[in-house]
Structure formats: C-alpha cells, structure tokens
Amino acid sequence: MNNKYEVVIGLEVHSQIKTETKVFCNCSTDFHSQPNTNICPVCTGQPGVLPVLNKKAVELLVKTAIALDCNINKKSVFARKQYFYPDLPKNYQISQYELPFAEHGNLNISVDDQIKNIGITRIHLEEDAGKLLHDIGARQLDCSLADYNRTGIPLMEIVSEPDMRSPQEAAAYLTALKNLIEYIETSDCNMEEGKFRCDANISIRPVGQKEFGTKAELKNMNTISGVEEALTYEVQRQIEVVENGGKIIQETRTWDPDEKITKSMRSKENAHDYRYFPDPDLVPVNLDDNFINDIKANIPELPEKRKQRLIQEYGLTEYDANVIISDKALVNYYETAVNSASKETENTAKPIANWLTTELLGKLNNAKLTIKESPVKAEYLGQLVALISKDTISGKIAKIVFEEMFNTNKDPQTIIKEKGLVQISDENEIIKICQEAIDESPKIVAEYKGGKERAVVAIVGLVMKKSRGKANPQMVNKILIDLLKK
Amino acid sequence: MNEIIKMSATTLAEKIKNKDLTSVEVTQAFINRAKEVDPKIKAYISITEEYALKQAKESDKKIASGKEIGQLEGVPIAIKDNILIENIKMTASSKILENYVAPYDATVIEKLKSSGAVFIGKTNLDEFAMGSSTENSAFFTTRNPWNTEHIPGGSSGGSASAVSAMTAPLALGTDTGGSIRQPASCCGIVGVKPTYGRVSRFGAVAFASSLDQIGPMSKTVEDSALLLNVIAGYDKKDSTSIDVAVPNYLDTIKQDIKGLKIGLPKEYFIDGLDSDVKKSINEAIEIYKKLGAEIIEISLPHTDYAVAIYYIICCSEASANLARYDGVRYGFRAECDNLLDEYQKSRGQGFGPEVKRRIMLGTYALSAGYYDAYYGKAQKVRTLIKQDFENAFKTVDLILTPSSPTPAFKIGEKSSDPLQMYLSDIFTISCNLAAIPGMSIPCGFSQKGIPIGMQLLAKNFDEQTMFKSAYSYQQSTNWHKQFPNI
Numbered sequence: 001m002n003n004k005y006e007v008v009i010g011l012e013v014h015s016q017i018k019t020e021t022k023v024f025c026n027c028s029t030d031f032h033s034q035p036n037t038n039i040c041p042v043c044t045g046q047p048g049v050l051p052v053l054n055k056k057a058v059e060l061l062v063k064t065a066i067a068l069d070c071n072i073n074k075k076s077v078f079a080r081k082q083y084f085y086p087d088l089p090k091n092y093q094i095s096q097y098e099l100p101f102a103e104h105g106n107l108n109i110s111v112d113d114q115i116k117n118i119g120i121t122r123i124h125l126e127e128d129a130g131k132l133l134h135d136i137g138a139r140q141l142d143c144s145l146a147d148y149n150r151t152g153i154p155l156m157e158i159v160s161e162p163d164m165r166s167p168q169e170a171a172a173y174l175t176a177l178k179n180l181i182e183y184i185e186t187s188d189c190n191m192e193e194g195k196f197r198c199d200a201n202i203s204i205r206p207v208g209q210k211e212f213g214t215k216a217e218l219k220n221m222n223t224i225s226g227v228e229e230a231l232t233y234e235v236q237r238q239i240e241v242v243e244n245g246g247k248i249i250q251e252t253r254t255w256d257p258d259e260k261i262t263k264s265m266r267s268k269e270n271a272h273d274y275r276y277f278p279d280p281d282l283v284p285v286n287l288d289d290n291f292i293n294d295i296k297a298n299i300p301e302l303p304e305k306r307k308q309r310l311i312q313e314y315g316l317t318e319y320d321a322n323v324i325i326s327d328k329a330l331v332n333y334y335e336t337a338v339n340s341a342s343k344e345t346e347n348t349a350k351p352i353a354n355w356l357t358t359e360l361l362g363k364l365n366n367a368k369l370t371i372k373e374s375p376v377k378a379e380y381l382g383q384l385v386a387l388i389s390k391d392t393i394s395g396k397i398a399k400i401v402f403e404e405m406f407n408t409n410k411d412p413q414t415i416i417k418e419k420g421l422v423q424i425s426d427e428n429e430i431i432k433i434c435q436e437a438i439d440e441s442p443k444i445v446a447e448y449k450g451g452k453e454r455a456v457v458a459i460v461g462l463v464m465k466k467s468r469g470k471a472n473p474q475m476v477n478k479i480l481i482d483l484l485k486k
Numbered sequence: 487m488n489e490i491i492k493m494s495a496t497t498l499a500e501k502i503k504n505k506d507l508t509s510v511e512v513t514q515a516f517i518n519r520a521k522e523v524d525p526k527i528k529a530y531i532s533i534t535e536e537y538a539l540k541q542a543k544e545s546d547k548k549i550a551s552g553k554e555i556g557q558l559e560g561v562p563i564a565i566k567d568n569i570l571i572e573n574i575k576m577t578a579s580s581k582i583l584e585n586y587v588a589p590y591d592a593t594v595i596e597k598l599k600s601s602g603a604v605f606i607g608k609t610n611l612d613e614f615a616m617g618s619s620t621e622n623s624a625f626f627t628t629r630n631p632w633n634t635e636h637i638p639g640g641s642s643g644g645s646a647s648a649v650s651a652m653t654a655p656l657a658l659g660t661d662t663g664g665s666i667r668q669p670a671s672c673c674g675i676v677g678v679k680p681t682y683g684r685v686s687r688f689g690a691v692a693f694a695s696s697l698d699q700i701g702p703m704s705k706t707v708e709d710s711a712l713l714l715n716v717i718a719g720y721d722k723k724d725s726t727s728i729d730v731a732v733p734n735y736l737d738t739i740k741q742d743i744k745g746l747k748i749g750l751p752k753e754y755f756i757d758g759l760d761s762d763v764k765k766s767i768n769e770a771i772e773i774y775k776k777l778g779a780e781i782i783e784i785s786l787p788h789t790d791y792a793v794a795i796y797y798i799i800c801c802s803e804a805s806a807n808l809a810r811y812d813g814v815r816y817g818f819r820a821e822c823d824n825l826l827d828e829y830q831k832s833r834g835q836g837f838g839p840e841v842k843r844r845i846m847l848g849t850y851a852l853s854a855g856y857y858d859a860y861y862g863k864a865q866k867v868r869t870l871i872k873q874d875f876e877n878a879f880k881t882v883d884l885i886l887t888p889s890s891p892t893p894a895f896k897i898g899e900k901s902s903d904p905l906q907m908y909l910s911d912i913f914t915i916s917c918n919l920a921a922i923p924g925m926s927i928p929c930g931f932s933q934k935g936i937p938i939g940m941q942l943l944a945k946n947f948d949e950q951t952m953f954k955s956a957y958s959y960q961q962s963t964n965w966h967k968q969f970p971n972i
Contacts, residue, residue, distance in 0.1 A: 044815055045810040045815065050688050050724050082806055089814075090810045091809035091810055273854045275849065275853060277802060277861055282726075
C-alpha cells in the first residue's frame with residue numbers, strides 16, 4: 001500500500017434480527033421455507049394493510065445496542081424510505097431516519113495485537129426486502145421471479161463512524177461485531193444466508209489532510225474476506241486514479257467476486273432521493289427505563305469479559321484466550337470440555353486449550369467444518385485430556401485415539417476399550433516386557449554398560465513396540481534403567 | 487314505493503329482530519330499489535345481490551333459531567369501494583385495481599359481519615378517494631338523487647347517493663378531508679367522521695394515513711350512532727387506533743342540550759358563502775337557540791392555512807401510499823420488456839389525472855431540499871390548527887359551521903379547475919387536521935331544491951355531544967324525512 005495516502009473506511013452492517021416472526025406482521029422468518037409461503041397481505045403490500053411493530057425486534061436491537069455501548073433513545077420514530085424495486089412490495093421500506101433506536105456506541109477491535117476503538121454512529125430498525133431470482137442454476141430466465149419470504153424480516157442497520165484506516169481493520173471490525181452479536185444471540189449472523197450483510201464507504205486522502213476525500217460506496221460483498229479484498233482493490237484503484245491526475249467521483253460501486261474488481265453502479269447524480277418522512281401508520285416508540293434496564297440486566301458475558309475470565313480462571317495465555325473467544329461456539333465448546341474433564345481430574349484447562357486450538361481446529365479446518373459441526377463432542381475432548389492426565393493413556397496413544405474419535409464420533413473410552421489401548425501401568429507387567437527386551441538386545445545392553453547411556457532409547461523403543469505403545473513411558477524409563485543397573 | 491326502504495336502520499333492526507320483517511324481505515326490497523333507481527344515479531360499482539341474500543338468509547335462520555343476534559342483524563349496508571371485503575372485488579374506483587379481489591376483511595367489515603349486517607354492494611368514489619364529486623372515478627360519475635345533473639359530492643359520493651336514494655339504509659364512507667361530510671351534505675343525509683383513531687383503518691385503502699378515518703352515513707342521526715357503536719374501537723392491527731373505551735352512543739343521544747355552548751367560528755362565515763347556505767345555517771342557529779343552546783362567536787385563527795397545508799400533507803402521504811400500485815404483484819400491468827417502462831406505463835395508464843397530480847405534488851413536497859419548506863412546515867402549521875381547536879373547546883362544547891360553501895354544483899362545473907374543486911372542502915379539512923370528530927346533518931334546501939348541510943365539530947372522543955346535538959336538531963326539524971323524487 002502507498003504510504004502517501006491514508007485510507008478512511010466506514011461500514012454499514014445489516015444484520016437480521018433473530019425473531020420468530022417478521023417485524024410488522026406475523027409471518028414466519030424461517031429461511032428454509034419454500035418461496036412465497038411465509039407471506040400475508042401485510043408483507044406483500046396489499047391495499048389497506050397496516051404495519052404493527054414486533055416488540056421482540058426492538059428488544060433484541062436494544063440488547064445489541066447496549067452491548068455496543070450505545071445511548072438508547074427514549075423516543076424513536078419510523079420513517080418511510082421510498083424507492084421503486086420489485087423486491088419491495090410497498091415501494092417504500094419502513095426504516096428510521098431521524099431518531100433511530102440507538103446512537104453513539106463503540107466497539108474494540110484488535111489488529112496486529114493493537115486494540116483500537118471504533119465508533120458506532122447509530123443502530124436503526126428496518127424491514128428487509130424480498131429476493132429476486134434471475135436465473136436457476138446456469139439457466140438464465142427470461143423473466144425475474146420474486147420471493148417475498150424475506151420481505152419484512154427485521155434488520156438492524158449498524159452504522160460505524162469512518163474510523164477504520166485499512167481493509168484489515170474493516171475485516172477485524174466485522175469479525176468483532178459478528179462475534180459480539182453471536183454472543184448475545186440477537187442475530188444468526190449467517191453470511192451465506194444473507195443474515196449479516198455489509199456495505200462499505202471508502203475514501204483516501206493524503207496523509208496529514210484533515211478533510212475526508214470523496215468516498216465510494218461498495219456493495220455486494222458476501223464474506224468478511226470479500227470485504228477485505230474489495231476494499232484492498234478499491235484503495236489501489238483510488239490511489240491510481242489520483243496518482244494519474246484524476247478525481248475520485250462519488251458513486252456506488254459493486255464488488256465482482258469472480259473478476260475481483262469493483263464496478264461502477266451509479267453516480268451521485270443518479271443517486272436515489274429517498275424522500276424520507278415519518279411513517280404515519282406507526283406511532284413513535286417510547287422506551288421506558290424499566291424496559292431498558294431489564295434488557296441491561298440480561299446481557300450475557302461479552303467477549304472481552306469472557307476473555308479476562310479465561311485468562312484468570314484457567315491460566316490461558318492472552319493468545320490462546322483470543323483464539324478461543326473469537327467465536328462463541330468455540331468458547332462454549334472449550335468450557336464444556338473443561339467442565340467435563342474437571343469431573344475426572346485437575347489441571348486440564350491448559351492442555352484442553354492446546355488440543356482444541358492445534359489438533360481439533362486444524363482437523364476441522366482441513367475438513368472444512370465449523371466447531372458446531374465437530375465430530376468430536378466437547379465432552380469427549382475433555383474426557384480424552386483427562387485420560388492423559390490420569391496416565392490412562394499416553395500422549396502418543398491419545399493422538400491415535402483422537403484420530404479415531406474424529407473419524408467415528410465415538411467417545412475415547414469406547415475406542416480405548418475396542419482397540420485395547422489402555423496404558424500398561426502395572427509394574428510387574430512392565431518389568432516382564434522390559435526384561436524380554438533386554439534379553440533380546442545383548443549388543444545394545446553391552447553398549448549401554450560400556451558407558452553409552454543414550455543406547456537405552458533403542459531399548460525403550462523396543463519395549464514400546466512390544467507393548468504396542470501402551471506401556472507407560474515414564475515407568476518404562478525408570479524400570480529399564482533399574483534393570484540395566486542390576 | 488315499498489315502505490321498507492323508507493325505514494331507518496334502527497327501525498329495520500328492531501322489526502327484523504321481532505320477526506315483523508325478515509332480513510331477506512328487507513334485503514330484497516333494497517336490491518329491487520337499487521335495480522330500479524341505480525341506473526339513474528349510478529351509486530354502486532357492484533351490487534352484491536347473491537352475497538347479500540346469502541347473508542340475509544343466515545340472519546333469518548339465526549333469528550328463527552333464537553340464537554344471540556348482533557346490533558345490525560339482517561340490516562343491509564352499502565360499503566364504499568375502498569374498503570376490503572374478503573373475496574369481493576375492491577376497485578377504489580381506479581383502473582389500476584379494476585379486477586382486484588380483496589384477500590381479507592377490513593376490521594370494520596369483520597365487526598359488521600359479527601353484528602349481522604348484510605353487504606348490499608360497493609359504492610362509487612373519486613379514484614382513491616381523491617375528489618369532491620365522484621367525477622374522478624375511473625368508471626363513471628355518480629348522480630345526486632335530488633337532481634341528477636348535480637354531483638353527489640365526494641369522495642364518498644356513491645355511499646351518500648345510495649343512502650339518499652334509499653337503495654341502502656346505511657353506508658360506510660371514508661373521510662380524509664371531508665369525504666363523508668361533504669357528500670352527506672350534498673345528498674341531504676347524515677355523515678360522521680369519527681375522532682382519528684376511533685375506528686380502525688385496517689382494510690381501508692390508504693390515501694393519507696394521518697387523516698383517513700372510516701365513518702357512518704345514514705338518513706338519521708340515530709342510525710349513524712348505531713353504526714358507530716358497531717365499528718368503533720381499538721384494533722391491534724391499526725397502531726394509530728386508540729385504546730379508549732367506546733361508549734354506547736345511543737345511551738346519551740336523547741339527552742337535551744340546554745346550556746350547551748355552541749361556537750360559531752367567524753372565519754367560516756365568510757363573504758363568499760352561498761346565500762342559500764347562509765340562510766339555512768342561520769335558521770339552524772335559531773333552532774339551537776330555541777333548544778336552549780348558547781351561541782358564542784369564536785375564532786380559529788389559522789383557518790386560512792388549512793387548505794394549503796392539507797394538500798401538502800395529504801399529497802405527500804398519498805405519494806408514498808400509492809407507490810405499491812405498480813402492476814408487479816397485483817392490479818393493472820402494462821406488459822413491457824423492461825422494468826422502468828413497466829412501472830411508468832402501468833402507473834401512467836392505471837391512474838387517472840387527479841391521482842397523478844397528487845402523487846406528483848406529494849413527491850415534490852417530500853423531495854430533498856423541499857421537505858422542510860413544505861412537509862416540515864405543514865406539520866408545524868397543523869399543530870397550530872390543532873391548538874386553535876383546543877383553545878376553542880375551552881369555551882365551547884361544540885362548533886357549528888356550514889359543511890360546504892355551496893350546495894352541490896353541477897357535474898362538469900368545476901372539473902376543469904382543481905383549485906375551485908379543492909375549495910369545496912374548505913370547511914371540512916381542518917377537522918381532519920385536528921383529528922377531532924365532525925359530522926354533517928341536513929339543514930335545508932337551496933332554492934333549486936338541492937340539500938344543504940351543516941357541520942358539527944366536537945372535542946376528541948366526544949362524539950356523544952355531537953350526536954345528542956344533532957339528534958335534538960333532527961327531532962325539531964323534518965329535513966331528514968324528505969325523500970328525493972327519483
């Protein structure tokens with residue numbers, strides 16, 4: 001990236017609020033329903049219908065706003081945002097303009113181990129639009145199909161301040177925001193299902209300049225890495241325009257994930273005039289202190305706090321704690337595993353963290369699975385580490401058992417039993433095997449006795465081979481040396 | 487002439503209940519009357535004969551079996567064709583909804599159904615309720631039964647004409663700026679615009695959401711009170727309906743009005759007032775004096791601004807409310823090969839000139855850069871008009887004005903001059919802006935034999951005072967007992 005320019009990025013995130021029913025009618029919000037089955041006169045904009053606000057949507061938005069440290073407006077107002085499009089049945093979207101539910105929040109992000117605070121301008125409630133289908137698979141349709149199942153699903157639009165200075169910071173912001181929302185469970189944040197969408201405003205300015213440059217708005221980025229790629233491309237494009245003596249024009253651009261470029265959609269001259277005005281069908285919403293305080297009282301432990309607890313309670317390193325709290329499902333998995341292990345034995349928290357972040361995440365990654373889809377149940381990982389800690393199996397055997405757990409979904413005890421992998425810790429039995437190994441290796445024994453102490457390693461290997469890896473290695477070491485010294 | 491059609495709804499309900507008449511007899515009598523005279527006055531867009539007779543039979547069966555019956559059991563009612571009855575065509579007198587079949591019942595229709603009312607037909611209106619004469623109907627102009635060369639008023643001209651011509655004992659209208667009261671005045675019947683929020687708007691095609699209200703139309707005050715009893719009340723489907731207990735309007739209607747303070751706003755008794763109208767109103771004032779009311783001159787200082795701000799507000803809201811009629815999901819569609827053409831042609835061909843005029847005015851008033859000067863300012867003046875009434879009602883219980891500056895004019899007389907047409911609402915629109923209840927009752931005839939109406943206005947939710955004042959007046963006069971010679 002060019003050092004002459006500073007990048008300025010602000011993000012607008014649309015996150016579907018996790019309610020059973022739509023925001024202004026009683027239709028289901030189920031994502032997997034057949035097209036146009038979750039619809040009614042209200043969400044298809046029939047004549048004479050009126051919206052009725054779903055209070056649950058407000059509650060979940062306010063919960064998100066509190067988690068983002070926002071001021072909650074006691075009075076907020078819905079407005080009509082007007083534009084024509086076939087996915088918008090009323091040809092206006094019920095949204096908010098003046099007096100949104102929440103303003104002036106902030107969120108900490110971490111990039112290269114630096115913590116940075118990003119301002120949240122506002123969070124407002126609005127209804128989602130429907131979906132248009134222009135092709136089915138590879139087949140282009142000669143018409144467009146409209147599915148209104150999504151129409152009227154509540155969205156919270158979270159608008160950030162232009163506080164990000166690199167595509168990496170933008171990605172970190174999105175990751176942190178998604179993680180926070182997942183913690184408080186106010187949205188599924190499923191990007192593939194379009195439940196967490198992001199538009200970006202981006203401009204560049206010479207380093208040291210106070211005024212913002214002319215911004216472009218980027219759309220159609222469907223993954224966090226897509227956002228980062230699109231922004232990286234756009235920074236380069238804007239720098240080239242300026243370096244070549246050109247001027248950035250204010251416009252909306254769309255990211256093409258196949259070509260990996262941004263393309264102009266419409267310029268400022270063609271920008272919509274949304275003609276916002278307060279929706280006369282909905283009365284202003286007045287939130288009283290009890291409502292807000294009840295929600296405050298029920299905010300679960302947020303990522304930052306949970307991280308501190310992991311460090312203090314389990315003695316994790318900052319690094320491990322960061323990895324584990326980056327995903328609510330992951331930290332829940334971790335704590336379930338720790339609880340399960342602690343029923344058996346002590347001091348398993350740190351080894352579980354290691355097993356989780358290196359072994360399990362590695363394997364999941366290769367198999368393209370999420371932690372929620374892990375074939376190894378959290379309880380089982382806890383049990384496995386407990387078995388190591390109790391010397392029932394060696395670390396080496398544990399890896400074999402773990403491999404088997406991953407492939408068969410079975411619990412470690414069953415696998416150990418089935419495969420006969422229980423560690424041999426019976427002294428007499430180990431003495432027997434060690435004696436056999438000594439008897440079969442006169443040469444090595446002679447070397448050892450001749451002063452080459454390292455030769456014992458070869459005998460240990462033989463013992464392990466004879467015991468099919470099951471002999472307790474510490475005991476083998478001790479007993480071998482005892483026998484050899486006789 | 488069949489005597490049944492001259493009976494009030496109150497009498498009909500009583501006779502049907504006591505089995506002096508069957509609902510089928512009554513319904514058939516009105517249908518026969520409609521078949522006879524409606525070709526001359528064209529009040530109905532559709533006469534729902536089959537539907538009505540089926541309902542009538544059910545009512546008769548219910549009464550015969552001794553089951554509990556509703557307040558309007560077996561009594562026919564005509565419904566303005568911008569209110570939805572499930573499975574019945576609902577056109578809003580627009581080409582764009584010419585073949586639209588309602589997919590659900592309006593809340594008022596649900597209430598009427600459970601009260602046992604029989605739906606005899608859907609009545610004509612100015613397209614989307616925009617107009618004062620029904621000349622803006624996409625289908626035909628309704629005639630005034632008192633003189634078929636004259637307009638019946640509007641927009642609820644079909645309902646007013648139907649009741650006046652005795653083709654229905656009751657009708658529902660909608661009133662945004664006088665659309666119930668002005669046609670009631672033109673046709674010599676009673677029309678009531680309830681307090682905003684008194685009657686649910688759910689299922690009435692929205693014109694201007696902050697002003698629209700459904701209300702009763704009938705020959706007698708008592709009948710309107712009875713009908714309001716049935717349709718009034720909070721509805722959770724309409725967030726702007728208000729949760730205030732609904733009194734039985736018939737309980738207090740017969741109370742005398744001795745000592746009642748009636749205000750005459752000086753701004754309403756202007757030079758341009760038609761001399762016949764002036765004479766009738768003055769006579770009505772004399773009657774009120776005789777009934778023991780105290781007449782007080784008052785001032786509503788912001789009256790002059792009402793027409794201007796009314797047209798800004800109603801057009802702005804209409805421009806958004808009517809955006810949904812685009813031919814995409816239902817209604818008239820001009821088939822084109824691209825989206826923009828389809829929008830423009832569907833709406834261009836589907837809407838009439840007055841609707842387009844108002845959409846354009848509203849779109850302009852809400853546009854960026856104009857909002858504050860028009861819509862924003864209009865809302866501020868609206869508050870001042872509200873305050874005018876609040877102040878007036880500190881000294882008076884009721885306000886009396888003419889309903890319209892002139893008796894019904896001739897068809898075609900004002901259709902080329904929208905501004906002249908807008909001024910026929912000059913006395914009725916402040917009531918909608920202030921959200922207060924208002925009604926028009928017949929108070930005389932012009933020298934040419936065209937009915938004249940007076941308007942009574944009351945405090946928010948004080949329909950009772952309005953009804954008892956109107957009832958007392960009707961008990962002392964015979965205007966409501968006159969029948970047009972059609």
